[in-house]
Each structure stands twice: as C-alpha cells, then as structure tokens.
Amino acid sequence: MVRRRGFTLIELLVVLGIVALLLTLAVPRYFPSVDRSRETILAENLRNTRAVIDQFYGDTGSYPESLEELVEKKYLRALPVDPITERSDSWQLLPPEAPAKGSVADIKSGAPGNGRNGIPYAEW
Template sequence: MSGNYLNKTKRGFTIVELLVVLSVIALLLSIVTPRYLNKIEEGKEIALRQNLSVIRKSIDQYYSDQGEYPDKLTQLVEKHYLRVIPLDPIAEKNEWDIVKEKQIGGIYDIKSTSQQMGSDNRVYSEW
C-alpha cells in the first residue's frame, strides 16, 4: 500500500506558470479594452446622429403640415410625428438644446446638451 502512495506524484501548476498565464491574460486585456471602449463611444455618436436626424425630420414635417414650428417638442409626440422624444445618448438625458426660429417662432432645430468633444473634433452641441 505504501508503494502505491510513493509512485503517485502530485500534479498542479507552479506559481511561475500561474504568473505567466495571468500576465498573458493581462496583456490581451490591455490590447482589447481600449478598442472596446472606442466602439462604445462610436455607437453613442451614431445614435446621436440618428436621433438628431429623426427629430429634425419630424420638425420639418410638422412645419410642412401645420404651417408653423412646434412650440414644444412634446407637440411632435402629441400630434404623432414621433412616438417618444429620443434620448440624447451622449448626455444620457431626454433633454435637448432648442433653437427657436426668430421671425415665425417655434422650435426650428435641436442640438445636444453635451459639451464633450466628438470624434470629428467638434463639440456635440455643435452637431
């Protein structure tokens, strides 16, 4: 019985092997993580462009149908030009900077409330 016990060797990883594996994993994560974070920001920018386009198109359609610009964005929802006011994905709020038409009145355009810099080196509120 004691002969069998001596023939069995303990198997496992040494501390050096574990450190090598962990350092390889850390290296891979340091390469992948920045690319992942850039893709998240890129996705938010695409969503912002799309949301701006949808709201602006709805404002134009409202003006074309009604002969005047809406006084509030909620009028676009009330009159079924939009289902809901889209979210500003950069500011993460349902608030927009409103540009009023000077002569006629009403909302002529909208912009993001975010003062962060976009990938095109312009502030999001200038889009």
C-alpha cells in the same frame, strides 16, 4: 500518500500574464468604438428629429411648441435620447426666426465637449 491535483503558482501566473496581454490589446480598441457609436447615434437622432420638425411644419404651417408636442401628436414615439448625456431633456431647442410660428425650429445636442472630429457637440 495522496497527491492532490491542482495548479501551481507558476501556472496561474502564466495564465494571468496571458489574460493581461490580451486585455492590453482589446481594451484600447473598445473605448473608441463606444465613442464612435455614440456619435453615430447622436447624428442619427438629430437628423431624424429635424426631419420630424420639418414634417410637422409642413403639415401644420407652424413649428411645435416643444418636443413633447411631437410625441403627443404621434410624430415621434418617444423623445429621443442624447447618447452623449444619456438624457432626453438635455437638448438645446432653437426657436424659428419668426416667434409667432412656434418655439422649436431646430434642435442641437446639449452635451459638453467636442466630438472626435473636434467640433463641439452643441454645434452638430
């Protein structure tokens, strides 16, 4: 009689229980870190884009007509992506106080909802 070697049902259930226990410890820590990373990237994209808009104003004396103009004139390599919406066309563009000076004086996120600090993304 030949005995086949393999795992018993009990051994498989013990392993699955250990894996489930490890997942219950790891998964709750994973998702908040993803949200924290997205918010950090959003803050950095806003800071960099605002600095580029100010640099454009300092160089030309007027604000850009669109974000695409910043890319065309090589102030940006590409349009920044809003990490919350995962799109580059969801930005809210704010005009300057004097409309004759251009169209984009500031930029805000177009993402719905609030950040971890309770402040809406549209107010960042």
